[in-house]
Amino acid sequence: MTEPFIHLRSVRKLYRKGREEFLAISDATFDVMPGELVSLVGPSGCGKSTLLKVLAGLHGHEGGDLRIGSSAHAFDPSRDVGMVFQAPLLLKWRRILENVLLPAEILGLPMTQAKERARALLALVGLSGFEDKYPYELSGGMQQRAAIARALIHDPKLVLMDEPFGALDALTREKMNLELLRIWKESGKTIVFVTHGISEAVFLGTRVVVLTAGPARMADNFEISLPYPRTLDMKTQERFGEYTRRIYKLLGME
Amino acid sequence: MDRLNDTLTRYAIAVLAHIALVVVWYLFVKLGEVPKFVMPSPLETLDALLSPNYGWWSNIAVTATEIFAGYFLALAAGVALALVFTWSKLLETFFMPLLVSLNMIPKVALGPLIIVWFKYGVLPNTLIAFSIALFPILLTTARGLREIEPEMLDLVRGLRGTRWQLFTKIQLPGALPYIFSGMKVAAILAVAGAIVGEFLGSDKGLGYLMLQVQVTLDTPAMFMAVILITLIGVALYGMVLALERLLVVKDARLD
Numbered sequence: 001m002t003e004p005f006i007h008l009r010s011v012r013k014l015y016r017k018g019r020e021e022f023l024a025i026s027d028a029t030f031d032v033m034p035g036e037l038v039s040l041v042g043p044s045g046c047g048k049s050t051l052l053k054v055l056a057g058l059h060g061h062e063g064g065d066l067r068i069g070s071s072a073h074a075f076d077p078s079r080d081v082g083m084v085f086q087a088p089l090l091l092k093w094r095r096i097l098e099n100v101l102l103p104a105e106i107l108g109l110p111m112t113q114a115k116e117r118a119r120a121l122l123a124l125v126g127l128s129g130f131e132d133k134y135p136y137e138l139s140g141g142m143q144q145r146a147a148i149a150r151a152l153i154h155d156p157k158l159v160l161m162d163e164p165f166g167a168l169d170a171l172t173r174e175k176m177n178l179e180l181l182r183i184w185k186e187s188g189k190t191i192v193f194v195t196h197g198i199s200e201a202v203f204l205g206t207r208v209v210v211l212t213a214g215p216a217r218m219a220d221n222f223e224i225s226l227p228y229p230r231t232l233d234m235k236t237q238e239r240f241g242e243y244t245r246r247i248y249k250l251l252g253m254e
Numbered sequence: 255m256d257r258l259n260d261t262l263t264r265y266a267i268a269v270l271a272h273i274a275l276v277v278v279w280y281l282f283v284k285l286g287e288v289p290k291f292v293m294p295s296p297l298e299t300l301d302a303l304l305s306p307n308y309g310w311w312s313n314i315a316v317t318a319t320e321i322f323a324g325y326f327l328a329l330a331a332g333v334a335l336a337l338v339f340t341w342s343k344l345l346e347t348f349f350m351p352l353l354v355s356l357n358m359i360p361k362v363a364l365g366p367l368i369i370v371w372f373k374y375g376v377l378p379n380t381l382i383a384f385s386i387a388l389f390p391i392l393l394t395t396a397r398g399l400r401e402i403e404p405e406m407l408d409l410v411r412g413l414r415g416t417r418w419q420l421f422t423k424i425q426l427p428g429a430l431p432y433i434f435s436g437m438k439v440a441a442i443l444a445v446a447g448a449i450v451g452e453f454l455g456s457d458k459g460l461g462y463l464m465l466q467v468q469v470t471l472d473t474p475a476m477f478m479a480v481i482l483i484t485l486i487g488v489a490l491y492g493m494v495l496a497l498e499r500l501l502v503v504k505d506a507r508l509d
Contacts, residue, residue: 053408058412083409089403092505093427093506105423106415106423135505
């Protein structure tokens with residue numbers, strides 16, 4: 001059996017606001033294998049984003065055990081995390097290529113190679129020919145593609161995505177889901193994908209971790225045994241429906 | 255091609271509007287038989303420019319010096335102070351409310367005091383222009399430096415980026431549109447500041463000249479002086495606009 005890439009056991013996270021303390025995550029326990037795409041699904045405010053920030057090393061945690069990396073996959077938190085947020089967060093004054101290069105600049109990577117890599121990544125996300133455009137010249141979906149390329153520029157082992165398609169219209173979102181699966185397959189990254197879209201979580205994930213709200217509590221963690229490449233017509237299959245119903249039930253919506 | 259035509263058309267209409275204003279001015283004076291000391295015609299105004307008695311060039315030089323010196327002093331001080339505030343939360347918490355209150359003082363009201371402290375001449379007028387131009391630049395720059403999305407901060411911190419990288423790569427370029435927005439407001443105010451200084455007490459400059467010729471009801475010269483003051487302001491404003499076009503990406507520009 002392979003060692004998990006991410007290993008969480010009873011991870012707790014407290015927030016302090018003045019004198020008050022409240023629990024943002026009460027007990028997160030799950031494993032992510034190398035190369036997996038795990039969906040974290042739950043209602044708004046359930047602490048999914050907080051959990052992602054804990055994984056990114058931006059927040060500490062109070063109790064439990066959190067380990068990222070394994071003997072086969074060493075992990076350096078400063079270089080091995082790529083992040084994509086709901087907003088593309090592209091810098092308006094930089095061209096797309098320069099935006100993709102930002103993490104490489106911050107890490108001080110050799111620029112000639114980084115540029116080459118940025119071009120290759122832009123091709124991977126379907127943005128060839130847009131290298132010298134400014135963000136405002138691109139649609140929302142295209143901006144998010146550029147943000148994904150930026151998250152991959154320093155070749156991180158782990159990509160954390162916080163509702164990256166939440167601001168897109170439904171059709172673009174479906175298209176981006178397919179694109180993400182393709183990029184994931186081609187890049188071989190481990191991805192943790194936070195969403196409140198139940199169908200999106202099932203469609204993308206090799207595994208779905210369900211969190212319930214206030215404080216975030218692990219409600220379930222199960223594998224999605226639908227084959228890849230996934231296609232949109234799988235969404236109408238009975239098995240897909242079983243998965244989504246299972247999540248709806250956990251979230252108390254049935 | 256269509257877009258070029260549109261731009262050209264808009265420029266042409268703008269030029270036309272200005273010419274129309276001069277024509278209306280001319281017709282008003284001629285048809286209304288308005289006496290010259292109330293309102294001179296465009297030609298009489300232009301005549302004043304050709305008379306050597308007024309020393310136009312040296313007065314323009316003085317006024318322009320006051321405006322530009324005060325303005326660039328305000329730009330340097332305003333941006334520098336805003337930078338200090340972003341680096342030190344303590345200084346910002348202490349000084350920012352104070353500066354907001356000081357901003358409420360009508361700077362023109364300080365004119366007589368500044369003249370008491372610094373005597374007549376270019377220096378006090380420069381200082382009045384400076385004091386009036388400082389605040390818009392300082393306040394908008396400070397605001398621009400604060401405008402940073404928390405998630406962008408996460409992104410940089412996740413990569414263990416330094417404070418300096420955050421500042422040079424994200425904060426400062428992000429603040430540029432704000433700095434320019436403050437600079438545009440300040441450009442107009444600096445002109446007003448210098449002229450008020452010259453009105454209050456001065457022995458040279460276009461504002462001073464206006465008071466001199468007012469005594470003899472030399473309205474054409476007064477008109478010409480106003481036009482020249484405006485042109486100095488237009489030059490300054492135009493410079494700021496050109497610089498903004500050069501440095502700020504179209505989409506990022508404010509107003």
